Amino acid sequence: RRGRLPLPPGPKGLPLIGNLLDFPAKFQWLTFDKWHEQYGDIVYLNLAGQSLVILGSPEATSAFFDQKSGVYSDRPRFVMVNELIGWEEFNVASYPYGNAWRELRRVFHQQYHSGVIPRYYPIFRRHAHRLLRNLLAQPKDIEHHLLHTASAIILDTMYGIDVVDRDDPYVTIADKAMEAIVEAANPGSFLVDSFPALKYVPSWFPGAEFQRKAIRWKALMKDMLNKPFQVVKDGMQQGRAMSSIAATMLQEVSPDDEEHGEYVIKAVGAASYAAGSDTTSATTQVFALAMAMHPEVQARAQAELDAVVGPNRLPDFDDRPNLPYVNAIVRELARWLPVVPLAVPHAASEDDEVRGYFIPKGTIILGNTWSILRDPVRYPDPDQFKPERFLTKDGKLATDVQDPSIAAFGYGRRICPGRHFSDGSVYSLVSCMLATFSISPPIGEDGAPIKITAEMSAGAVLRPARVDYIVKPRSDAAVELIRNTAYDA
Numbered sequence: 001r002r003g004r005l006p007l008p009p010g011p012k013g014l015p016l017i018g019n020l021l022d023f024p025a026k027f028q029w030l031t032f033d034k035w036h037e038q039y040g041d042i043v044y045l046n047l048a049g050q051s052l053v054i055l056g057s058p059e060a061t062s063a064f065f066d067q068k069s070g071v072y073s074d075r076p077r078f079v080m081v082n083e084l085i086g087w088e089e090f091n092v093a094s095y096p097y098g099n100a101w102r103e104l105r106r107v108f109h110q111q112y113h114s115g116v117i118p119r120y121y122p123i124f125r126r127h128a129h130r131l132l133r134n135l136l137a138q139p140k141d142i143e144h145h146l147l148h149t150a151s152a153i154i155l156d157t158m159y160g161i162d163v164v165d166r167d168d169p170y171v172t173i174a175d176k177a178m179e180a181i182v183e184a185a186n187p188g189s190f191l192v193d194s195f196p197a198l199k200y201v202p203s204w205f206p207g208a209e210f211q212r213k214a215i216r217w218k219a220l221m222k223d224m225l226n227k228p229f230q231v232v233k234d235g236m237q238q239g240r241a242m243s244s245i246a247a248t249m250l251q252e253v254s255p256d257d258e259e260h261g262e263y264v265i266k267a268v269g270a271a272s273y274a275a276g277s278d279t280t281s282a283t284t285q286v287f288a289l290a291m292a293m294h295p296e297v298q299a300r301a302q303a304e305l306d307a308v309v310g311p312n313r314l315p316d317f318d319d320r321p322n323l324p325y326v327n328a329i330v331r332e333l334a335r336w337l338p339v340v341p342l343a344v345p346h347a348a349s350e351d352d353e354v355r356g357y358f359i360p361k362g363t364i365i366l367g368n369t370w371s372i373l374r375d376p377v378r379y380p381d382p383d384q385f386k387p388e389r390f391l392t393k394d395g396k397l398a399t400d401v402q403d404p405s406i407a408a409f410g411y412g413r414r415i416c417p418g419r420h421f422s423d424g425s426v427y428s429l430v431s432c433m434l435a436t437f438s439i440s441p442p443i444g445e446d447g448a449p450i451k452i453t454a455e456m457s458a459g460a461v462l463r464p465a466r467v468d469y470i471v472k473p474r475s476d477a478a479v480e481l482i483r484n485t486a487y488d489a
């Protein structure tokens, strides 16, 4: 160890396997939260030789990810998902820190920085209105509609593909590939991640089921990359491509660099879907849960919308500055149940020292978003959904309460490049739903509303467990408004 510096504190492990048995199988952030109370905001674990550091405060994440961004912007490598399936080749979120990552980040920035988001307002609006029509037609299927809407927004933005239902072939292709990627990335599921030399075992070898799975899953991933892209390419050749990020980028590809240019477009499309679809739908599902659990919040937001927007139209982007309570709801959604509670792991690209602790090269570094956004000092009563925490006494958005985007979208140079896009789409969906529908808990056999709690299910992202909400239009005027959106469409 450099200069005999100590490692950060953490639970004492066993010889050889270290803290492997301490490592929680599910909802890790809750256990990590307790460890922060015991050991402080930098906690160290040794997982059978793999160092892991968990950061539980904005000061700690800043000390690593901002102040030492040159060291802590790398990603850990997972053989199954990244090498054998080849996901690393296309997923900018798994790229090692280096020039290939920089090139794709630049493209992401060009397409998704805050200044270009108004370009996507017509797409957000169209899909928010379609969501309202779907809710009116099948109110019981709200969870399905929210999932579907998030996928549809990305496919429309990226490829100009107009997805009409969840059974749409392009959504099915992308979802199958995502299921495979999530299964492949599940920590501890594949021995080859712990013993990388196993990657040389041929697929016909007895017991090499992981190789056969990798071949099948790679084919799914290739479909996800190629099929929607081909729609745009064919459409352009036939002069009927809809405007989209892929179409714009394709026009700019130089004939001398066609292969690489097309590869960049496919990579931006795949990472946008992978990183943007589930996260956005989980956030809107958290919204449904919060509204059903807190009728008083829903009523206050609706009163604000009624006063500012009135009954004769739907809320739009121009209204946003005049809707502080609705904006506070969007912030509180990101804080209350962050859908990526441990962000995406970073890795140390060299031996380093932070706050007098030794951090070995290759250490996996996790920003514990959950603990940061549940800090009772910054956010008193942190388990409660309270949008008003973000408002001043005279009802304006407060500037002295930490915006949850310091953690909800990750950290440092790897911070989510889609955060402004998702902010726009979530605002549009949430404000339109609030203006026209009430969401309430299901009614029990005794005729009283069933008490629902914030129960979550963890997969690729954290999302609320299924609840049979009652979704009702607020008035006849709201029904009329929703029906009229069909003419605009």
Ligand code: HEM
Pocket: 092, 093, 094, 095, 105, 108, 112, 271, 272, 273, 275, 276, 277, 279, 280, 283, 339, 340, 343, 344, 345, 346, 408, 409, 410, 411, 412, 413, 414, 415, 416, 417, 418, 419, 421, 422
């Ligand atoms: C509510 C919605 C979203 C949430 C909560 C979210 C959250 C995150 C988080 C926590 C990270 C990891 C950052 C880190 O490593 O420290 C991330 C990365 C990323 N996100 Fe998002 N995201 C959302 C929506 C989107 C959208 C809509 C897009 C694209 C259109 C997107 C594209 C990406 C990409 C490409 C990365 C990888 C960045 C890199 O490794 O350099 N995300 N996101």
